[in-house]
Amino acid sequence: MQEQSVIARTVSVWLPALAAALVCAGEPSLAATAPKDLAELSLEELMNVEVTSVSKKAERLSDAAAAVFVITRDDIRRSGYTSIPEILRLAPNLQVARVDSSQYAITARGFNSTTANKLLVLIDGRTVYTPLFSGVFWDAQDTLIEDIERIEVISGPGGTLWGSNAVNGVINIITRQSKDTTGGLVTFGGGTDELGGGARYGAKLGENATYRIYGKGFGRDNTVNGRGISAQDSWKKGQAGFRTDWGKGNDALTLQGDGYTGSIDQAGDDKSLSGVNLLARWNRTLQDGSALQVQGYYDKIHRAYPRTFSETLDTYDIDAQHRFRLGASHEIVWGGGYRLMQDRVTNSPTLAFLPERKNLRLANGFIQDSIALRERLQLTVGAKVENNSYTSLEVQPSARLAWKFRDDQLLWSAVSRVVRTPSRLDRELFAPGTPPFTTLAGGPDFRSEKLIAYEIGYRAQPTSRSSLSISTFYNVYDDLRSIERGLGAGPVISNKMQGYTYGVETWGSYLLRDWWRLSAGYNYLKEKLAFESGSRDTAVQGAGNDPAHQFSVRSAVNLASNLEWDTALRVIGALPSPNVPSYVALDLRLGWTLRKGLEFSLLGYNLLDHDHPEFGTSTTRSELPRGFYGKLTWHY
Amino acid sequence: MALLTTMVRLCLLVALGFAFNPGMVNGAESPSLTMQQVQAAFLFNFAKFVTWPDDAFQRSGDSLIIGVLGEDPFGGILEETVRDKTVMGKKLTVKRFARVQDAMKSHILFLSASEEGNLPQMMKALEKANVLTVSDMDQFAEHGGMIAFTVEDQKVRFTINIGAVERAGLKMGSQLLKLARIVGDKPRTGN
Numbered sequence: 001m002q003e004q005s006v007i008a009r010t011v012s013v014w015l016p017a018l019a020a021a022l023v024c025a026g027e028p029s030l031a032a033t034a035p036k037d038l039a040e041l042s043l044e045e046l047m048n049v050e051v052t053s054v055s056k057k058a059e060r061l062s063d064a065a066a067a068v069f070v071i072t073r074d075d076i077r078r079s080g081y082t083s084i085p086e087i088l089r090l091a092p093n094l095q096v097a098r099v100d101s102s103q104y105a106i107t108a109r110g111f112n113s114t115t116a117n118k119l120l121v122l123i124d125g126r127t128v129y130t131p132l133f134s135g136v137f138w139d140a141q142d143t144l145i146e147d148i149e150r151i152e153v154i155s156g157p158g159g160t161l162w163g164s165n166a167v168n169g170v171i172n173i174i175t176r177q178s179k180d181t182t183g184g185l186v187t188f189g190g191g192t193d194e195l196g197g198g199a200r201y202g203a204k205l206g207e208n209a210t211y212r213i214y215g216k217g218f219g220r221d222n223t224v225n226g227r228g229i230s231a232q233d234s235w236k237k238g239q240a241g242f243r244t245d246w247g248k249g250n251d252a253l254t255l256q257g258d259g260y261t262g263s264i265d266q267a268g269d270d271k272s273l274s275g276v277n278l279l280a281r282w283n284r285t286l287q288d289g290s291a292l293q294v295q296g297y298y299d300k301i302h303r304a305y306p307r308t309f310s311e312t313l314d315t316y317d318i319d320a321q322h323r324f325r326l327g328a329s330h331e332i333v334w335g336g337g338y339r340l341m342q343d344r345v346t347n348s349p350t351l352a353f354l355p356e357r358k359n360l361r362l363a364n365g366f367i368q369d370s371i372a373l374r375e376r377l378q379l380t381v382g383a384k385v386e387n388n389s390y391t392s393l394e395v396q397p398s399a400r401l402a403w404k405f406r407d408d409q410l411l412w413s414a415v416s417r418v419v420r421t422p423s424r425l426d427r428e429l430f431a432p433g434t435p436p437f438t439t440l441a442g443g444p445d446f447r448s449e450k451l452i453a454y455e456i457g458y459r460a461q462p463t464s465r466s467s468l469s470i471s472t473f474y475n476v477y478d479d480l481r482s483i484e485r486g487l488g489a490g491p492v493i494s495n496k497m498q499g500y501t502y503g504v505e506t507w508g509s510y511l512l513r514d515w516w517r518l519s520a521g522y523n524y525l526k527e528k529l530a531f532e533s534g535s536r537d538t539a540v541q542g543a544g545n546d547p548a549h550q551f552s553v554r555s556a557v558n559l560a561s562n563l564e565w566d567t568a569l570r571v572i573g574a575l576p577s578p579n580v581p582s583y584v585a586l587d588l589r590l591g592w593t594l595r596k597g598l599e600f601s602l603l604g605y606n607l608l609d610h611d612h613p614e615f616g617t618s619t620t621r622s623e624l625p626r627g628f629y630g631k632l633t634w635h636y
Numbered sequence: 637m638a639l640l641t642t643m644v645r646l647c648l649l650v651a652l653g654f655a656f657n658p659g660m661v662n663g664a665e666s667p668s669l670t671m672q673q674v675q676a677a678f679l680f681n682f683a684k685f686v687t688w689p690d691d692a693f694q695r696s697g698d699s700l701i702i703g704v705l706g707e708d709p710f711g712g713i714l715e716e717t718v719r720d721k722t723v724m725g726k727k728l729t730v731k732r733f734a735r736v737q738d739a740m741k742s743h744i745l746f747l748s749a750s751e752e753g754n755l756p757q758m759m760k761a762l763e764k765a766n767v768l769t770v771s772d773m774d775q776f777a778e779h780g781g782m783i784a785f786t787v788e789d790q791k792v793r794f795t796i797n798i799g800a801v802e803r804a805g806l807k808m809g810s811q812l813l814k815l816a817r818i819v820g821d822k823p824r825t826g827n
Contacts, residue, residue, distance in 0.1 A: 038677035039717045043815055046681065047791060049674055180788065250820075285820075407753045464707075464750075 065380060065400035065412035066158075067457055067471035067505055069093050069521075071151040073176075078556055078566045080589040080603030082145060082189070082196060082218070082629065084173065085138045089570065092507040092521020092552055093155035093471070094169070097575075097615040100223050100622040101233040102139040102264050105615050108155040108169030109473065110501050110525050111544030114615075117420060120158060120166035123173045124256065126279050126297045131341050131360050132311065132353070134165055134423040140273055140301060141173075142239055142260065144198050144214045146185060146633065149176040155505060156473060157418035157453045160368055160382040160398045161333075164421045167451050168475075175256075178202055178210040178245045189631030191603075193221040211244035222265065223622035224611065231622045237262030237273075250285040269306035276300050290324030293335075307348055314342040319364075329372040333382075336365035343424065352433040353424050354442070360389045360424075376404040390422040391448050408461040415455075419448040426481060426493050436489040443493030450478045465511035474502045480529065482537040491536075497543060499529035515558040522551045545615070547573030547582070564591035578617040584608055597635040604628050672710050674792045675772065675785055676717040679744055682768060682783065683723040685809035688743055692766045696741065699727040703742030705758075707750035708732055740765045747771040747781070755779055766805050777819050782806075795819055 038046070062068065069091045081087045085104040089096045095112050097105045107116040117134035120127065123143065129136050151173050158166035181202040188197030196218030205211050217238040222230045241258030257278040264271040279297035286292060296318040304310035319337025326332055341360040345353045368382025383397035398416035405411060426446040431439035457471035479495035486492035507521035525548055529540050552570040559565050566589040574582040587605045594600060604627075606612065611623035679702055693700070700723055702714060718728035733739040736758045745767045751758060752773050759780040762769055769782045776784035777797040782804070784795040796816040801808055 038673055039680045039721065041677065043678075043681055043685075043811065046674060046677055047793065047815065049791065404753075 062459065063378065063402055063404065063410065065378070065402040065414055065457075067093055067155045067455070067469070067473075069153045069155075069469075069507060071153065073149060076145060076148055076151075078564060078589065078591065079568065080566070080587070080591075080601050080605075080629065080631070082194065082631075084141055084143075084145075084151075087145070087148075087151065088153070088171065089552075090554075090568075091151070091153040092523060092550070093505045094153055094171075095546060095550065097572075097580075098622075098624050099615045100231055101220050102235045104138040105545075106136070106138065107544065107546075108153075109475065109503060110527055110546045111168065112546050112615075113544055115425070116544070117165070117423065118168035119171060120162050120169070121171045121173070122162075124175055124279060125281060125295055126277060126299060127315075127317070127339075129165060130301075130313065131343060131423055132313075133425040134420060137273070137301075137303070139235070139237070139262065139264065140260065140275055140303075142216075142237070143173070143175060143241070143258065144200055144216050146187065146198075147176050147181055147200060147212070147214065149174045149180075155471070156414070156455055157396075157398065157416040157451060160366060160384045160396055160416070163364055163366075163384055164386055164388070164394055164396065164419050164448070167418050167420045167449070175243065177254075178212045178243045181212045182210060184636045185633065187631060187633040189601075189629055191629030192627035193625060194627075194629055195219050205244065205246075208248045209244060209246035211242065213240070213242045215240040223624060225620065225622060226613070226618060232265055232267055233622065235262060235264040252283040254281045255279070271303075271305045273301070273303045275302065288324065290322060292320070292322050294318075294320045308350060309348050309353070310346040312344045316340045326369075331370040332367065334365075334367040336363070338363050345424075347433050349433045351429065351431040351440075353428050354430055355428070358424065358428070361387075362389070363387045378402045386421070388421045390427060390446075394419045394421060394448055410459045411457070412459070413456045414453070416451075416453050418451050418453070420451075421448045422446050429493070431490075438490045440483075441486045441488050441490040441492050445495075446481070446493050447479050447495050449480050449495065452476045466509065468506075468508040470504065470506040472502070472504045474500065476500045477529070480543060482531060482535055483539075485536050496532045496535035496537065497529055497540070498532060499527070501525060501527045501529075517556045518553070519556075520551075520553040522549070524549055545575045545577060545580075547575055549573040562593040565589070566591065572614070575615070578621075580613055580615060580621070583612045583614070585612070599633045601631045601633070602628065603630075671772070671785075671787070671792070672713050673717075675746075676710055676713045678785070678792065678794065679714070679746060679770060680717050680721065680723075680728070682744060682770065682812065683728065685812035686744075686768055687807040687809075688766055689805050692743060693726065696729075696743070699729050700724075700744070701729050701731055701742040703731050703733050703739050703745045704748060705733045705736060705739045705745055705751055706748030709748060710746075736761045740767060742767055744768045744770060747773065747776075749773050755781075763800075763803060764805065768804070768806060769800070783816075793817065 071087060071090045075090050076087055079087060079090055085096060085106060088094050088106060093108055095107050097112060099105055099114055103114055105112045105114050105116055107119055111118050115133040115135045121129055121136050121141070123141065128141050151171065154170040156169060158170040162170050181200065182204065183202060185200045196216065198214065198216030200212055200214035202210060202212030219236040220234060222232055222234040225231050237260060239258060239260035241256065243254065243256035246253045259276040261274040277297060277299040279295065281293065281295040284292045299315040302312045317337065317339040319335060321333055321335030323331070323333045339362040343358045343360065345356050347353065347356060364384055364386040366382065366384035368380060370378055370380045373379050380400040383395060386394045396418045398414060400412065400414040402410060402412040426443045428442055429440060430437040430442055454474045455471060459469045461467045477500065478498045480497035482494055482496040483491045484494040484496055503523060503525040505523040507519070509517065509519040511517050525546055527546065529543055531537050531540065550572050555567040557565040568587040571584050572582060574580060586607045587603065588607060589601060589603045592600045606624055606626045609626065611625040613621045613623045615621060683700055702718065704710065714730045718730060721728055731742060739745050740762065747758065747769060749772065771781055772785040777795040780797065780800050782797055782800045786793050786795065794816050796813060797819055799820055
């Protein structure tokens with residue numbers, strides 16, 4: 001009896017203290033240091049003080065007359081995702097569908113497929129689409145995720161500045177400058193479907209330069225098909241690279257490169273991929289205040305699918321641009337470039353690219369003028385002229401108007417013409433691999449696909465804690481790819497599809513509290529494509545498989561100054577043909593800063609369903625599983 | 637015995653509870669603070685390392701004025717920071733301004749992000765006014781501002797546009813310059 005009352009007394013003393021301690025865990029210790037004490041610190045000491053920039057102040061309202069979504073470093077870190085395609089899901093103006101363990105179908109504004117060809121993707125200015133089908137092999141595009149500064153996702157044509165292939169959008173992946181990545185970083189993680197790690201070290205290189213080197217590797221598990229049988233598509237990849245930046249006075253120089261090698265499991269011998277690239281970029285501010293940039297890169301990739309085909313592609317690219325002011329109201333950018341692609345394919349009995357060796361050349365020149373018509377009205381006109389190995393001159397003009405009618409509101413509109421030039425797949429694909437080519441006999445007359453795009457958009461920052469963007473588009477397509485009867489043994493690839501698409505993309509962000517940010521995005525797409533009279537093709541859906549609606553909502557909560565809780569929910573509409581049912585996916589992440597420089601992240605993905613498909617025909621497609629991934633990151 | 641183990645267990649729980657308290661973990665060396673508190677401390681410090689021309693203080697009755705132009709992000713933090721302090725024998729006062737013409741009376745002027753839209757006109761008006769312009773707007777120094785705050789890895793850094801400082805008739809101490817990233821005026825370039 002006596003003992004019990006002693007315990008009761010002890011508990012009644014300690015319990016409130018415990019409760020107080022746990023409550024304290026949730027409060028940032030703001031009042032810990034008064035402003036007066038801060039003022040006592042020296043400059044150096046002040047520069048060592050850490051700020052909890054939870055409520056990042058609202059970004060300045062962008063003046064861009066285009067639908068641009070920027071995926072920031074913080075967005076990337078708080079998503080917990082480990083690959084670029086998964087990170088692209090954060091952009092509400094993209095369609096991202098995972099096909100299997102290593103393949104993705106990614107596009108903007110329609111026409112999605114594993115060979116989606118209407119998107120231009122660049123990493124630090126290096127174009128990463130393949131001339132084989134004008135699309136991207138997403139399994140080869142990677143870097144150390146922690147070193148990505150931001151990803152700019154522009155939906156809509158970018159023909160004038162970015163060139164052909166930027167038909168429906170441009171993805172610009174920008175890595176951090178080496179001066180921002182000094183010190184060491186080690187990260188490793190594992191989960192139900194993946195194991196991986198990476199490391200990076202950066203430092204100063206003398207007075208005016210910095211560098212970093214990194215390495216990473218991962219293994220990703222196989223997916224399963226609808227009946228639960230392994231799709232045998234597991235894969236692993238290793239990559240390493242470096243970057244060095246030098247700057248002095250009016251000059252800045254960057255040199256960077258990466259190398260990777262990987263293998264993808266399949267029934268039979270593994271597929272292999274490898275590549276190496278080197279890029280140099282020089283920026284100079286001239287006497288008159290204008291800016292000059294010259295960039296050159298070399299990119300070599302090798303891909304081998306046993307018994308199907310293998311390819312080695314060498315790309316040499318050089319381009320330059322000059323930006324200067326003319327008078328009080330003109331800002332002009334002009335420039336040009338040249339690219340040589342040496343493609344060497346090894347064919348198989350099933351299909352063949354003929355000729356096996358082909359050199360493709362691309363030369364372009366462009367000019368763009370941004371004119372301040374009035375103080376808040378800016379007109380940007382420009383055109384890019386291209387000459388490629390397949391078609392004659394392609395001209396891609398555009399005009400954009402941006403009207404900042406209030407300090408916090410902008411209205412913009414644009415008209416552009418852009419083309420998708422032929423790829424090897426359009427002109428030179430034959431099946432079977434040897435004559436007679438009864439299944440497919442190339443596309444000798446294939447012309448560029450054309451688009452005239454009309455866009456209107458609105459962007460606003462209603463309060464300092466909220467932002468909103470709405471973009472609408474009406475795209476008129478002509479000369480889209482179709483399969484027609486040829487003169488010889490088999491059908492040929494031609495341009496007898498046309499039509500229009502229209503839609504709305506909207507997104508917004510709201511800082512409910514200093515520690516809670518909510519973001520949402522929605523897009524709607526309607527496609528009306530048809531074959532021209534005289535066409536023999538019947539498969540309109542061959543153009544692309546796209547959902548009419550996509551919706552996403554994300555919540556970022558700072559539970560404590562060292563604890564983050566992030567939620568991402570997406571609802572993707574059904575794909576018409578081949579039919580893929582609509583799905584809802586939920587990802588949750590917990591981020592815990594154990595101590596300065598040491599962060600643990602636990603991600604649960606696809607939590608609502610045991611597994612779900614995102615692309616492909618029901619008989620063969622993969623289903624993506626529910627899973628977890630825990631990661632430890634150490635900065636020093 | 638049972639009482640002791642219960643007490644020990646409860647003590648451990650309390651100790652663990654404190655382990656999650658960020659202030660305790662980091663200790664006094666780097667407490668977590670807001671941008672405004674740190675910026676205010678920097679503004680005070682800048683006063684120590686910048687030299688104004690002699691006649692700059694005639695208009696203010698021998699006190700050094702720290703001004704805020706536009707929407708004030710500091711609340712009372714600036715006043716708190718400079719209360720009862722002097723720099724070079726001059727008292728420090730905080731004033732708020734809505735128009736740039738009035739703001740020219742100050743010696744250090746913090747331009748709020750709300751003024752971003754009018755930046756070119758403001759920079760032109762302040763060019764020769766002996767005022768140290770400071771802000772955390774994007775690309776402030778590149779557009780003619782003198783000191784721009786940025787945050788890198790959760791720590792506050794600043795960029796100084798030397799040309800702008802000189803044009804305003806001000807001189808900056810080397811202790812301040814060596815800690816900053818220095819830029820010159822240049823037009824916006826690509827990425």
